[in-house]
Amino acid sequence: MTPSVRIKTDLDIRSFHPQSKTLMGPGPSDVSARVLKALGQTTLGHLDPDFTDLMDELKQLLGYAFQTDNKLTFAVSAPGSAGMETAFVNLVEPGDKVIVCINGVFGSRMKENVERIGGIAVVVADEWGSPVDPEKVETVLKANPDAKFVAFVHAETSTGVLSDAATLCRLAREHGCMSIVDTVTSLGGSPLFVDDWGIDAVYSGSQKCLSAPPGLSPVSFSSLAVKTIRERKTKVQSWFLDLNLVMGYWDGQGGRTYHHTAPVNAMYALHEALVMLQEEGLDAAWARHTAMHERLRDGLQELGIDYLVNPESRLPQLNSVLIPDQYVNEEAAIRRKLLDEHHLEIGAGLGTLAGKVWRIGLMGYGASQKNVDYCLQALRQVL
Ligand SMILES: *Cc1c(COP(=O)(O)O)cnc(C)c1O
Numbered sequence: 001m002t003p004s005v006r007i008k009t010d011l012d013i014r015s016f017h018p019q020s021k022t023l024m025g026p027g028p029s030d031v032s033a034r035v036l037k038a039l040g041q042t043t044l045g046h047l048d049p050d051f052t053d054l055m056d057e058l059k060q061l062l063g064y065a066f067q068t069d070n071k072l073t074f075a076v077s078a079p080g081s082a083g084m085e086t087a088f089v090n091l092v093e094p095g096d097k098v099i100v101c102i103n104g105v106f107g108s109r110m111k112e113n114v115e116r117i118g119g120i121a122v123v124v125a126d127e128w129g130s131p132v133d134p135e136k137v138e139t140v141l142k143a144n145p146d147a148k149f150v151a152f153v154h155a156e157t158s159t160g161v162l163s164d165a166a167t168l169c170r171l172a173r174e175h176g177c178m179s180i181v182d183t184v185t186s187l188g189g190s191p192l193f194v195d196d197w198g199i200d201a202v203y204s205g206s207q208k209c210l211s212a213p214p215g216l217s218p219v220s221f222s223s224l225a226v227k228t229i230r231e232r233k234t235k236v237q238s239w240f241l242d243l244n245l246v247m248g249y250w251d252g253q254g255g256r257t258y259h260h261t262a263p264v265n266a267m268y269a270l271h272e273a274l275v276m277l278q279e280e281g282l283d284a285a286w287a288r289h290t291a292m293h294e295r296l297r298d299g300l301q302e303l304g305i306d307y308l309v310n311p312e313s314r315l316p317q318l319n320s321v322l323i324p325d326q327y328v329n330e331e332a333a334i335r336r337k338l339l340d341e342h343h344l345e346i347g348a349g350l351g352t353l354a355g356k357v358w359r360i361g362l363m364g365y366g367a368s369q370k371n372v373d374y375c376l377q378a379l380r381q382v383l
Contacts, residue, residue, distance in 0.1 A: 019343060020343070021343040022374060022375070023361070024361050025347035025359060025361050026157045026208075026318060027185070027214075028207035028208075028213065029211045029361060029365060030364075031212065032211060032365045035365075036213075037272075038272035039213060039272075040265070041265070041268055046261050047258065051264060054267065054271055055074075057271060058075060058271050059073050059074055059250070061271065061274035061277075061278060062074065062274065064274075064277075064278060065210070066187065066192065066218070067194055067195060068194035068195045068202075068220050069195060070194065070220045070221060070223070071251075072221040072226050072243070072250075075206070075216040075219070075267065075270060076203070076241070076246075077215075077216065077260060078215065078216070078217060079205060079206075079214055079215055080184040080203065080204065080208075081109070082241065083184070083203030083204065083205065083217030083218070084106075084113060084203055084217075085113060085238070085241055086203065086217070086241045086243065087180050087201040088113035088114060088119075088180065089242075090201075090229045090243045091178065091201055091225060091229065093119070093234050094117060094119065095119070096120070097120045097144060097149075098119050098122070098147065098149040098150075099140055099149065099150045099172075100114060100124070100152075101124045101137060102123055102125050103126040103128060103129075103130060103161060104153065104156035104159040104351075105156075105158035106153045106156060106157065106158060107156070110153070114151070117237065122140060128159050128351065128352055129160075129161060129309055129320070130161065130313070131162065131313040132152050132153075132164075134168055137150065137152075137168060137171055138171050141171060141172070141175040145176075147175070148178065149172075149178050149180055150168065150169075150171070150172035150177045152165075152180075152181060152182070153181075153182040154190070155182075155184070155185035155189070155190060155317070157185040157315075157318050157359075158350045158351065159309065160309050160319060160359065161309050161313050161314075162186070162190060162314070162315050165183075165197055166196075166197045169181070169199050170197075178224060178228070179198070179199050179200050179201070180200065180201045180202075181201070181203075183202050184208055185315065185318060186204075186315075186317075187209055187210065188210045188285055188364060189209030189286070189289045189316065189363060189364070190286060190289070190315065190316070190317065194220055198222075199220075200221065200225040201219070201221050201222070201225050202220050202221075203218070203219045205218075206218070206266070206273070208361075208364065209285075209289070209317055209364045209367075210277065211363065212269045213266060215263060216270050221243070226243075229244065240260065276365075289317050289362060289367045292362045292369065292372050293315075293316030293319065295369065295372045296362060296372045296376070299372065300319075300321060300379075303379060303383065305321050305322070307319065307320065307321055308321065308322055308356075308357050317362050317367065318360075318361055319359065319360040319361075319362065320359050321358050322356065323356060328356075331355060331358070335348060338379075341382070342374075342378040342382070344378050346358050346359065346361075346375070347361065360375065
């Protein structure tokens with residue numbers, strides 16, 4: 001007997017129409033109407049020639065954003081965490097030694113990736129709120145001549161700290177290591193020069209300083225990294241993320257072959273966000289993030305709110321601020337009030353910084369005078 005439809009939904013469920021909010025947390029950031037409009041265009045087949053033309057343009061636009069000529073530059077069909085995993089599962093083989101710098105949440109995730117692969121993670125730890133210390137990295141490189149990779153986070157979103165990627169990549173190279181760099185929060189917000197700094201594997205996210213909707217992870221691999229991936233002794237443990245297979249779809253050499261169905265509309269949105277970045281220019285975008293950060297900093301100062309991080313390593317796009325003593329007990333209620341009464345989202349502290357800091361994002365389209373002033377005004381009212 002054929003079963004009958006028995007499981008029913010709640011009849012109250014109707015189309016979803018979210019209240020529009022101002023996103024000033026650690027990402028996603030505010031998406032412009034222009035990018036949302038691009039997202040809503042007609043869906044094409046993922047092998048349609050018009051769509052593969054867009055994929056080719058996307059590779060070029062990402063090359064600009066990353067400042068790289070790397071041929072293997074594209075967007076993984078999944079969020080930043082999948083970009084991280086793509087870099088690690090493709091490059092690291094069981095038994096490989098990886099120097100992992102940890103100064104916040106995302107460095108710890110890198111270590112987790114290495115260990116799940118069966119690699120050996122040698123940790124260089126720095127305090128949460130401080131940048132990665134190149135001297136410590138150099139000492140560990142000298143003590144581990146068999147290490148193959150150095151991995152670190154350029155912009156630690158959990159703490160608001162920028163590390164010196166140029167120096168860390170140079171040290172890695174001098175000691176015969178490849179570099180794996182997390183630029184999820186730096187891409188589009190802070191100067192980043194993948195080729196000039198000699199980064200071998202880099203990944204980012206669509207929803208931070210690019211201000212596209214979440215769900216795509218721009219990545220780029222140097223020719224040395226590609227050679228390493230092609231010459232692996234073992235199969236990549238993940239079928240979905242195996243670049244040897246994904247390259248057949250993105251590379252287009254000898255025709256594109258089906259690997260998975262790309263999130264077509266999400267890629268329209270990322271393309272539009274990158275066109276906007278190209279129109280503004282990278283230098284101008286970086287300068288805008290700095291100018292908005294300074295405006296926010298001056299306003300917070302008037303409210304008696306200080307920063308966690310020293311001025312020289314502060315991220316303009318992620319402002320980690322110390323919650324004043326008198327508000328520590330109500331910090332969650334204050335964030336809730338900002339959300340309910342002002343439709344404004346700011347971020348909470350993570351890990352050891354939970355309850356101690358707020359994280360105010362000024363990312364991409366959200367790095368605007370309008371957002372800075374709105375946030376300051378809302379804080380003034382709520383505090
Ligand atoms: C947000 C973030 C990630 C993870 O990206 P998702 O898109 O959330 O998976 C990784 N690293 C850093 C530094 C981030 O800020």
